[in-house]
Amino acid sequence: MLETKNLNSPKIVYLKDYKIPDYQITTIDLHFHLKAEHTTIRSQLAISRYLGAKPSPLVLDSEELELLSIKLNGQILTEKDYQQDTKSLTLHSVPDQFTLVIETRIYPQHNTALSGLYISSNNFCTQCEAEGFRRITYFLDRPDIMARYTTTIVANKASYPVLLSNGNLIAHGDHAHGDHFAKWEDPFPKPSYLFALVAGTLSKIEDEFITSSGRKVTLSIYVQPHNIDKCEHAMASLKRAMAWDEQVYGREYDLDNYMIVAVDDFNMGAMENKGLNIFNSKYILAKPETATDTDYQYIEGVIGHEYFHNWSGNRVTCRDWFQLSLKEGFTVFRDQQFSASRGSPTVKRIQDVNHLRTYQFKEDSGPMAHPIRPESYAEINNFYTTTVYEKGAEVVRMLYQLLGPKGFRKGTDLYFNRHDGQAVTTDEFVRSLEDANNADFSQFRLWYRQAGTPELHASGVYDPKKNTYTLTVKQTCQATPSQSHKDPFHIPLALGLLDSKGNDLPLRLAGESTPIAGTRVMELRQAEEVFIFKDIPHKPIPSLLRNFSAPVKLHLNLSDEERCFLLAHDSNNFNRWEAGHQLAVKILLNLIRDYQQGKPFQLNLTFIAAIGKILTGNEPDKAFVTHALTLPSEHYLSEFMAIIDPEAIYQAHRFLRQNLAENLKDSFSAMYESLRQTDPYRFTPKDIGRRALRNTCLGYLMELNDPDIYHQCFQQFIQADNMTDTIAALSTLVHTESPERDNALHIFYEKWHQDPLVMDKWLSIQAISRRPDTLKIVKQLTQRSVFKLTNPNKVRALIGAFCQHNPVNFHATNGEGYSFLGDYILKLDPLNPQIAARLVSVFNLWRRYDNKRQILMKEQLERIANVSKISKDVQEIVIKSLN
Structure with missing residues (x-):
């Protein structure tokens, strides 16, 4: 147990102790x-x-x-x-x-x-x-x-x-x-x-929205006067969200006005205060010259999220803070649905799953692991987590799958009507879905009570004599802090079986008279389930966990050739991407092992050929192609390692990117040129996909360390008429030793140093550079006038970006990255405990690194613990990390 001279355990609040207030x-x-x-x-x-x-x-x-x-x-x-x-x-x-x-x-x-x-x-x-x-x-x-x-x-x-x-x-x-x-x-x-x-002193833009019942609602967005030209996209997003919520959930706005205010200093993204939303400026202000496509998408999603809270959070709210996912998980699911309707549903699903697996799965495997409805907390601010939000949304998504769109809508209608004006619990949310559909989700409620990421181990056997395919699925879940035993979850497993041409086979279980075409959703309830599919004419290739139908880790032994087949032919586009993604994971993990054992790296020509086909194919969704070409992140790869080795991950990742670039150079160059912009900037799914794919090709080409390509990249930086293409070029130049790098950073600063949000991009780009002198540069940037320790956006942009998104440099074996973070946690804690606590979470997985790094990270945690005055925000995380 932890013994320090100044750190006493903070007071713990327990769900079991809840009682109705006396007044x-x-x-x-x-x-x-x-x-x-x-x-x-x-x-x-x-x-x-x-x-x-x-x-x-x-x-x-x-x-x-x-x-x-x-x-x-x-x-x-x-x-x-x-x-x-x-x-x-x-x-x-x-x-x-x-x-x-x-x-x-x-x-x-x-x-x-x-x-x-x-x-x-x-x-x-x-x-x-x-x-x-x-x-x-x-x-x-x-x-x-x-x-x-x-x-x-x-x-x-x-x-x-x-x-x-x-x-x-x-x-x-x-x-x-x-x-x-x-x-x-x-x-x-x-x-x-x-x-x-x-x-x-604020300026505003104003518009109106006519509700389905004919009421006029005045819409106002307030900003600092110099930002008044950056509000049109936010206003358009708000009107789209209002119309969508009426159409999909039957929820009409209830006041005569709806106001949004953008502020520069804000701990969160935005806040759904009734009728007067307060937003971090980052999620309101946008015009093509200053905001990227990603910024535009985030603004639309966050605007929708806070508006949807008017019903799922405001009209029906939480009884206590243990029920936080009641409003947040449900509303994240709603904003994900809304964003998916605005572009490619497949690409939106890929983005959401990538975020979940990169950050929430890591949270589930660390000392802060907790159910989406926690049993206790010392500081509630520490539970505004990816588990409560994103995993909470996945739990609601599973209910949506189990009930279907019509059944889920019946359930939510009952929930809103039954509990309007009340403060309720997650149980009452689930009960409304049950009562409206005559369903029983008793076992499903374990998702609210049990922490951790379930793992599915699947295997299939084909019997050519009986024409049957037997699928066996076992589920397990590792112990988490305070929960050593896990009961089996109720898990929807969406699947298909593909024939030799990539077509979905009709699926009929024993006892069924009529086969079901396309995707089937099987419900797992036991530790082991066996499904026997009849009338399967030949050995199929299984496509499991379609659309990521549950927040689980799937273990399925497929050959490289089978994964390439799925990448080329699966009728479910999410699983097409997933097949290539998991093949890349397998290849990268093998390269990591080679590096650790001192073996020379070996090319995987099967994978390179598969990526080449995707790149040169006729896939119309360019955003999908972009994701298919994007390798698994270094953070995600660390989830597959018992002992995380940042240097080996980095070297393997770099090798595969460089070899894809070398072997597919002509294809990347041809695609880059073919997608050159000729029209003015437009925020449409087609244009977003085109820019994303073109800039992905540029990123690969920049791996070749070719002076001509450096010049080409710099020309894009100079000539771009939108921030998406400008930032894409600058983001690749910043890794290099080329003269274009320093020139571009200087030009960017001179042009935008008066715009705080654009300067956040300038800070972050330098913080995540893979150059070995990055920490030195980051320290210098903390002394610049564009950095302000009391502004959360600046802290996240520079310190957070380096410590959370630059693993190879942050985890340098000299420990300088760790002491740098420790210094800033101690500086921030007296000023803003919430932001300090977010940063100290970077140390949560210290036990999963090698001995030397463990010692260095533990020293920083103990150093923080021994400070005479420490906030309970930081204190709770430090205690759990060390104990």
């Missing part, structure tokens, strides 16, 4: 007086004891509040009437029903944690999820306290002309001494984490 708050009337030097808040709370609750003290949450006064039913309370500490305010004796008026003072200009009310670019804004409202006023700051909010904001009119909060504007006007006010009323009860306030 409810039905209304809250807030009055803010915003000033540059401080802000005063008066809150008037209508409080009543829950029916049947025994008399007990009222304990209100608080953090960094300066108490000015308290009145209970109009009577001023003195210090003998209450008890106050740094985390709470306790009133020992209160009546069954009463009004409480509290005045507080806070200092937003000093709030570097960016939780509660803070200042970003001279504008006031809030972030209250998960527990930020207690930094604004004393409150029962928990999601099952749902109240109706009225908010009055007073501020200097010249300094803060725009005053926004949740709901509808019901009054506004001028006050004395240059002040003005705005009063907002939200007609829907909501938890405190959905409260929002924004005040400052």
